[in-house]
Amino acid sequence: MLKIAWSDIYSHPLPVKHRFPMIKYELLPEQLLYEGTITSANLFTPGKTDEEVILNAHDIVYWEKLKNLSLTRSEIRRTGFPLSKQLVDREVTIVQGTVQCALYALEYGIAMNIAGGTHHAFSDRGEGFCLLNDIAVAAHYLLNNLLARQILVVDLDVHQGNGTAEIFRNDHRVFTFSMHGANNYPLHKEYSDLDIALPDGTLDSFYLNTLEVNLQNLLEKIQPDFIFFQSGVDVLSTDKLGRLGLSIGGCRDRDRLVIQSAKDLNIPLVASMGGGYSEDIKVIIEAHANTYRLAQEIYF
Template sequence: MVFQPKPLTQATISLYHCSDYIGALVTGQLPAVKMRRIGFPWSEALIERTFTSAGGTWLTTQLAIEQGIAIHLSGGYHHAHYDFGSGFCLINDLVLSAKQALTLEKIDRVLIVDSDVHHGDGTATMCSDDERIITLSFHCDKNFPARKPNSDIDIGFARETQDNEFLEHFYSVVETAINLYQPDVIIYDAGVDIHQDDELGYFNISTQGLYQRDRFILALAQQRNIPIACVVGGGYRTVHQDLVPMHMQLLSASADLFLL
């Protein structure tokens, strides 16, 4: 089934982000230096898209809790902090959805698994004082952001990391985290900027490696009966359509597991 998300309201977003920051963002009053840190020029369309994408991540989380799995064809804005945006991220949809999920009945612990090539610095800082949200980041050590605040679990890799090394650690650490923390829902950032052809990634992961990564975590969630909400995360190619085969690995893995 396909769903159309609605934008989150300013009031809802301001429950989890600084209300002054969100107010300035909505009205276009954010100082130019702060917009440059985000990396986009301000526009009403940018705000609408951002709020709608965040609404999609929240809808995806709700659907996953109801159905077992859901995938959002956007999301993963993990560089957004409580009171500022950074790295093309204005608001942190992963954190917003995790915190909103914790208001639901029988959801007491959320595991955020971030497999984007860039460290989820905003996610780490926004969840640092909430023991109910476990943050796990797989990333390239020598890549943006320069400052990498501690997640609950950080797995950093060298540039040019290949399939075998990456997948060995991904399999082991994800399973250990699930065993240790027993989450009630998983929010999974399936970034494809770990791919060997990505222009900002610096990893050497094959397309098959993407599929194996995604299939593993989806299968594990399915076996443990843990809802998993997926977002597509980062991917950087000059020709945007070149990203489609990479993002399709998540959809293919989910179809192979949940539609057969």
């Protein structure tokens, strides 16, 4: 069964100016339920993350400041959100969703988080609307509990997974692969184990060929026994922040490449949704919904 982490806290409480892109966290499960791709049995509400689990990926000084709402003004400004207890609770819930998804993926082959993909959170700071790095926390959880030995992070959001790269830069057990827009945020890129920086306007054919060649090479070379997939849909040509040129069909084919490869090799996979900022909310929902449709088609 496809298990999907979702909580109503995912879209609340956020500042008014951020409500539009965040409404997808309400609309996406509604769409999937309406069209019959999933039922309520597929959804689960994440529990609470233990502090020690968070601290496997994040610095204790940063976590204490975050938990006690004592970040400096400049630190808060860097995150992009006004700091509040509710916002921290939201991030903790998202992190736990990905941790629980990792356990479900070991059981069912794949699991998905309606939110997550908070790849701009560093070990010691938040950036780019990310306070805690759900992928990093979940990867450490698997490794520390001997549930995985070699993890591959496939980050296909249009923005480089800079926080994830920093957290795992000295950890050979996690290979970070980021394929992103060369001229997009962040201005200063970290060094992933493999970075592919794409020019503005990159279209479906070049994108998909580049991904296929590099993904297959990595799967053969690294031989991971777990994959975290950051499946942001801000690669679309319609995205306000993306600057790439993918179509809805190209984005779906991207997801098929990753998900089918994991299935063919019997590698458990967790997908977190990442970004998506098209003007038309229907485009965002359709692109994200395709990821879930493919998971059901390929696995179940």
